[in-house]
Amino acid sequence: MLVQRTHPVQRSQSAQSWRRMRAYLARNWPLYAMCLPALVLLALFSYYPMYGVVIAFQSYNPAFGFTGSPWIGLTNFKFIFNLPDFLQITQNTLIIAIAKIVSVQVGALVLALLLNEVRHLGFRRVIQTLTYLPYFLSWVVLGGVLLDMLSTTGIVNLTLQKMGIQPIIFLGSNDWFRPVLIVSNMWQQVGWSAIIYLAALLSISPELYEAAAIDGASHLQRVFHISLPGIASTIILLAALSLGGVLNAGFEQILNLYNPVVYSTGDILDTWVYRAGLLSGQLSLAAAVGLAKSVVSMLLIIVAWTTARRYAGYRIF
Amino acid sequence: MVEGKSFGRRLFMACNYLGLAIFATLCIAPFINLLAISFSDRSSAMGGFVTFWPVNFTTASYNLVLSTGGFYRSFVISVLRTALGTALGMLVTILTAYPLSRTGQEFRGRGVFTWILIFAMLFNGGLIPWWLTIRSLGMLNSIWALIVPGALSIWNVILLMNFYREIPSELDDAASIDGASHFDKLFRIYVPLSTPAIATLTLFTAVGHWNSWFDGMVSMTDVSRYPLQTFLRTIVVVSDLSAMNIDPSKMALLSDRALKAANIFLATVPILIVYPILQRYFVAGIKLGAVKG
Numbered sequence: 001m002l003v004q005r006t007h008p009v010q011r012s013q014s015a016q017s018w019r020r021m022r023a024y025l026a027r028n029w030p031l032y033a034m035c036l037p038a039l040v041l042l043a044l045f046s047y048y049p050m051y052g053v054v055i056a057f058q059s060y061n062p063a064f065g066f067t068g069s070p071w072i073g074l075t076n077f078k079f080i081f082n083l084p085d086f087l088q089i090t091q092n093t094l095i096i097a098i099a100k101i102v103s104v105q106v107g108a109l110v111l112a113l114l115l116n117e118v119r120h121l122g123f124r125r126v127i128q129t130l131t132y133l134p135y136f137l138s139w140v141v142l143g144g145v146l147l148d149m150l151s152t153t154g155i156v157n158l159t160l161q162k163m164g165i166q167p168i169i170f171l172g173s174n175d176w177f178r179p180v181l182i183v184s185n186m187w188q189q190v191g192w193s194a195i196i197y198l199a200a201l202l203s204i205s206p207e208l209y210e211a212a213a214i215d216g217a218s219h220l221q222r223v224f225h226i227s228l229p230g231i232a233s234t235i236i237l238l239a240a241l242s243l244g245g246v247l248n249a250g251f252e253q254i255l256n257l258y259n260p261v262v263y264s265t266g267d268i269l270d271t272w273v274y275r276a277g278l279l280s281g282q283l284s285l286a287a288a289v290g291l292a293k294s295v296v297s298m299l300l301i302i303v304a305w306t307t308a309r310r311y312a313g314y315r316i317f
Numbered sequence: 318m319v320e321g322k323s324f325g326r327r328l329f330m331a332c333n334y335l336g337l338a339i340f341a342t343l344c345i346a347p348f349i350n351l352l353a354i355s356f357s358d359r360s361s362a363m364g365g366f367v368t369f370w371p372v373n374f375t376t377a378s379y380n381l382v383l384s385t386g387g388f389y390r391s392f393v394i395s396v397l398r399t400a401l402g403t404a405l406g407m408l409v410t411i412l413t414a415y416p417l418s419r420t421g422q423e424f425r426g427r428g429v430f431t432w433i434l435i436f437a438m439l440f441n442g443g444l445i446p447w448w449l450t451i452r453s454l455g456m457l458n459s460i461w462a463l464i465v466p467g468a469l470s471i472w473n474v475i476l477l478m479n480f481y482r483e484i485p486s487e488l489d490d491a492a493s494i495d496g497a498s499h500f501d502k503l504f505r506i507y508v509p510l511s512t513p514a515i516a517t518l519t520l521f522t523a524v525g526h527w528n529s530w531f532d533g534m535v536s537m538t539d540v541s542r543y544p545l546q547t548f549l550r551t552i553v554v555v556s557d558l559s560a561m562n563i564d565p566s567k568m569a570l571l572s573d574r575a576l577k578a579a580n581i582f583l584a585t586v587p588i589l590i591v592y593p594i595l596q597r598y599f600v601a602g603i604k605l606g607a608v609k610g
Contacts, residue, residue: 153364155347
């Protein structure tokens with residue numbers, strides 16, 4: 001009885017909502033059409049490869065594809081975690097990545113503070129133009145320049161020789177390889193990263209500096225009590241976000257600069273995956289390392305975003 | 318602003334200007350040195366006599382690079398991928414940012430779509446599954462492998478979405494009253510008013526395409542299909558000069574160093590040409606950021 005009595009009401013309601021739906025779609029279907037290209041690209045080049053990580057749990061055979069290869073559970077992971085190489089490349093990755101993050105952020109902050117003291121705008125622009133040029137060049141170009149300048153007949157050893165110092169084989173030495181990576185990474189990044197700090201510094205009200213000057217604060221005091229607190233949220237934000245990148249030690253840079261002699265200090269997760277997978281054809285092992293890296297990276301990015309949101313009000317969408 | 322005129326302050330300013338000038342010079346010194354080498358003759362380059370000015374000036378290295386087919390072929394591939402890749406990338410970015418800039422009420426399912434994008438930013442399958450995907454789609458050795466897989470940049474979409482949101486809603490409302498569809502609004506209001514943002518993204522996308530080399534290295538099996546940066550890597554990093562198909566007799570007067578250096582500079586010329594434009598755009602962007610605080 002109850003059902004029969006409410007039935008006509010429900011029908012008219014559903015007819016009404018159907019009409020509303022059609023009106024909504026007639027007006028707003030373009031919104032969905034506009035998303036379509038992005039969805040297709042995501043499906044093909046993000047989500048299908050995500051599904052492809054199943055080969056990390058298989059003994060992958062290219063003839064059978066992602067679905068047909070035999071499952072072997074965690075065998076690949078057990079094998080990798082027992083490799084002495086794995087500990088070494090993880091350690092290299094973390095050391096190089098953290099050293100790069102710290103050196104670039106500190107360098108950029110110092111550069112921005114010094115540029116902020118420059119009152120001559122033309123001079124500031126020239127310095128900036130020259131310092132962020134390397135940011136727009138590829139690691140093939142920068143690597144080519146470095147390979148030449150650090151060679152035994154390169155400009156660096158030429159200069160050392162004039163100072164009476166024996167030539168150093170920078171890229172063939174485990175003592176020098178990491179310093180070269182860190183300094184050359186600063187060369188590419190510092191000028192660019194300083195832009196963000198400089199923009200934050202320029203947005204600090206000049207009245208604060210004037211008031212401090214009238215109160216007798218020295219220039220150095222003004223830096224520590226106005227400039228640095230004024231950009232503290234920017235510093236915290238960049239530090240928090242950089243956490244997401246501690247497993248990315250600079251694949252493109254290292255791939256162009258390293259050689260087997262410096263594997264013990266310079267081989268990182270990404271270069272290992274590339275060599276094992278695409279050069280040696282151990283696709284399942286390489287995919288397993290890649291998957292482990294992706295999962296840890298994802299957790300780090302989540303922590304980074306959450307921290308950035310809590311302490312600096314950062315939002316992505 | 319009250320400027321201190323004390324001796325200590327003047328000394329600091331002098332050191333600051335000098336220090337910055339030295340630092341900036343060090344940043345470009347390696348390029349000047351290599352440029353000098355590219356114009357120097359064999360014995361000077363090999364002997365390590367070149368500093369910041371060519372020794373025994375010659376353009377032989379450039380003549381040789383430009384007279385072989387390999388450089389041109391890769392140059393054309395790079396121009397093509399940059400043009401097509403930037404066009405496709407910007408089209409996708411412009412289209413995707415629009416629905417995301419609308420409210421969840423107007424664009425039902427916005428939440429789901431946002432999560433699909435966020436998850437793709439958080440997690441990826443890694444190099445090997447990505448490469449196997451490219452291969453299984455039959456894209457290996459096709460120029461589309463350099464264009465399509467990277468066409469969607471989620472960061473660029475977010476940037477443009479935020480730009481769309483800054484556009485006054487009165488314009489949107491007025492257009493709706495006049496019966497404009499979403500496509501009308503996007504292409505007649507949002508795109509024209511976002512020109513600065515779109516120009517900046519276009520330039521950065523183009524530079525990214527020009528500079529990318531790893532995709533060419535793993536998706537092309539033959540040097541003749543390499544984009545310029547991948548070709549350059551074969552010459553400069555792998556040191557495989559055979560990729561250039563040079564007549565050995567022509568190498569008598571030339572050093573490998575000068576030849577590599579010439580390749581590097583010729584590949585960098587397009588970046589140097591757009592550099593002033595690039596700079597103008599991102600300097601404007603900084604000013605905008607500074608005003609907004």
